Amino acid sequence: MVRFNLAALLFALLVPCVISQDVIAQDNDTAEKAAPLTESVSLFNGKDLTGWTGREDLWSVEDGQIVGRTTAEAPIRKNTFLIYTDSEPSDFELTLQFKIENTNSGIQYRSKVIDEKEFVVGGYQADIDFSNRFAGILYEEKGRGILAERGQSVTIDGNGDKMVKKFADGKELGNGIHPGKWNDYRIVADGNHLQHFINGALVSEVFDHQSDKSSSSGVLAFQLHVGDPMVVRFKNIVLHPVD
Structure with missing residues (x-):
């Protein structure tokens, strides 16, 4: 039974x-x-880190700016990020101003959170550095590394092979970027076409057709890089529909 x-x-x-x-x-x-943008959206209220998450001992708001700071007394052991949590945009234009004091930082976009506790992300990065060697390049954090140097337009095919075209001299473009001072950054992500502009000049671009590696949407984040003590500042952070 x-x-x-x-x-x-x-x-x-x-x-x-x-x-x-x-x-x-x-x-x-x-x-x-990841819904398409229909109007411009400010991502920072200028007062606190509402909408953002990261290590509270490293990130703060000062004078209407998001400030990331590391010290010699308490060095970080790995790259860590301040992550925007309210949206994971796909196609967009991101405009902001940045100022860096020492070492290296970057702006992550269409990225994935790899470690929520340690605030680690991987994905496309618009690079920033005080030495002005890497500022403007397209780097893939925790991924394929440098995708386009400054002054390069790179097409990546489905197998990951690159076709590189030089549209400007990287060092000359670097002369228009000012470490230790405020600079304008504009990032355009439109389908598989990714572009970085600093102070109005196109500095790098990628057409990413490698579907198993590329990303169509994801989080935005700011980087604090392992190494010497550093300070990086961001303000006027606005997300726009692609024009």
Whole structure:
């Protein structure tokens, strides 16, 4: 004789529904965060880090600026990031101003959170550095490394092979970037076409057709780089629809 456990039967019937609703909610949340932009949105209120998450001992707000700071007394052991949590944009233009004091930083976009506890992300990065060697390049953090140097337009095919065209001299473009002073950064992500502009000049671009490596959406974040003590500042951070 077959005996039925009524409680177990009800549990078996109900649990898939609960899990299904959770999955749907997560999918809806992800879709909402990656929804196309219809108007410009300010990502920073100038007063606090609402909408952002990162190490509280490293990131703060001063004089209407987001400030990342490391010290010699408490050096960081790995790159860490301040992550924007309210959206994961796909196609967009991001404009902001930055100022760096020492070493290296960057602006992550269409990136993925790799370690939530340590605030580690990987993905496309618009590079910033005090030495002015890498500022403006397109680098893939935790991925393929340098995708385009300053002055390069790079097409990456489906196999990861690169076709590189030089549209300007990288050193000359660097003369228009001013370490230790405020600079304008504009990042354009339109489909697989990615462009970096600093102080109005195109400094690098990539057409990324490598579908198993490329990214169509993801988080924005600011980097503090392992190494010597540093300070980096960001302000006037606005996300725009692609023009």
